[in-house]
Amino acid sequence: MTGKISVLADISSRGGKVPPLYLYPVYILPGLIYSVESTGKFLYVPFLLLSVAILPLMAATNLFDDYFDFKNGVDLKDSPNTIYRRHPIFHFNVTPGYLILWATILSVIYIIFIIILSLFYGIAVLIIGLTGWGLGYGYTGWPLSYKYRGLGELGVFLSSILANMIIIAATVRSFRFGEVLFILPFSILMTLVLFVGNYRDRNYDRASGLRTIVVRLGEGGSKIFVSCIFIVFYALDIFYSFISIYPLISLVTLVTSxxxxxxxxxxxxIDPKNFESYIGRNISIILGVLLLLLTVNILIQKI
Structure with a gap:
């Protein structure tokens, strides 16, 4: 029994890499920081509950992705997804039926969590939560299948926004455009983790007919794109500091440039198998510094 649970945990988290533990805090903390800044209260109970509730959705998304990639002929025995990680079908010898079964079970667990939490924290939690499930399933699932349309990075961007918006909805009990603006720099930088993975897989994706952003931009354009995303992040940090979305102290984030x-x-x-972890760790440092500065500003205001 323990072995089966261990295999499921490995498969659904892709060996603990999705989400990586070092990146998950900076993925969800912007929403908490915003709520503390807005309410003056550290509402840790809804934050912790939603942080845990999101995990079954991430696991289900991974399983849906592996299932549909296999069924659509994207994941084969010699494809990048089976070379650079332990693919559930080719490494663990599980069936596609196993993947879709557990993707469904985890989806149900997630939706039950969200329904219960919405009873305590408002209908916005349910709306955002169900939208998040649709985004996760639609990554490769019919009818959206937006990964196959080259929009995977957009999905990561939106999922980061939704993860933080659901935390804000439960703690601040509001939904305003300013909240999205607050989260925007974090979500933009998060897209790079998927992007560099797609860069590694570009030749296979091109041969498979997948028109990812990397395939469209080409090798040189993709390298420029990564630099541009970092530039946009710092430009937003500077701009936000001067229009008071972020405090002036957030300009210190420039030391991470x-x-x-x-x-x-x-x-x-570097070694292609380490693309995501390399970029992910650098992103976690940069975003961690920004989060620390935003936290320091809150503490200064309370003194």
């Missing part, structure tokens, strides 16, 4: 510069010029030179 050498990290971004080094990462944007070196990620494609």
């Amino acid at each position: 050498p990290i971004a510069y080094n990462a944007s010029n070196s990620w494609y030179q």
Whole structure:
């Protein structure tokens, strides 16, 4: 029994890489920081409950992805997804039926969580939560299948926004455009984790007919794209500081720009199997510094 649970945990989290533990905090903390700043209260109970509730959705999304990729002929024995990680079908010898069964079970668990939490924290939690499930399923599932249309990065971007919006909805009990603006720099940077993975897989994706952003941009354009995303992040940080979306202290995040510069010029030179973890760790440092500065500002205001 323990072995079966261990296999399921490995498969549904892709060996603990999706979501990576070092990146998950900066994935969900912007919503908490915004709520503390807005309410003056540390509402940790809804934050912790929703942080846990999101995990079954992520696991289900991974299983849906593996199921539909296999059924659609994208994941084969010699494809990048089976070379760079332990693919559930080719490594663990599970059936496609196993994947769809557990994807469904985890989806039901997630939806039950969201329904219960919406009873305590409002209908917005349910609406955002169900939208998040649709985004996760639709990554590869019919009829959206937006990954196959080259929109995977857009999905990561939106999922990051929704994950934080559901936390804000439960703690602040509001839904305003300013909240999305607050989260935007974090969500933009998060897209790079998927993007560099798609860069590694570009030749296979091109041969398979997948028109990812990397395939469209080409090798040189993709390297420039990564640099541009970092530039946009810092530009937003500066802009937000001057229009008071972020406090002026957030400008100190600029001290991390050498990290971004080094990462944007070196990620494609390392072992391809480490693309995501390399970019992910650099992103977690940069976003971690920004989150720390936003937290310091809250503490200063309370003094």
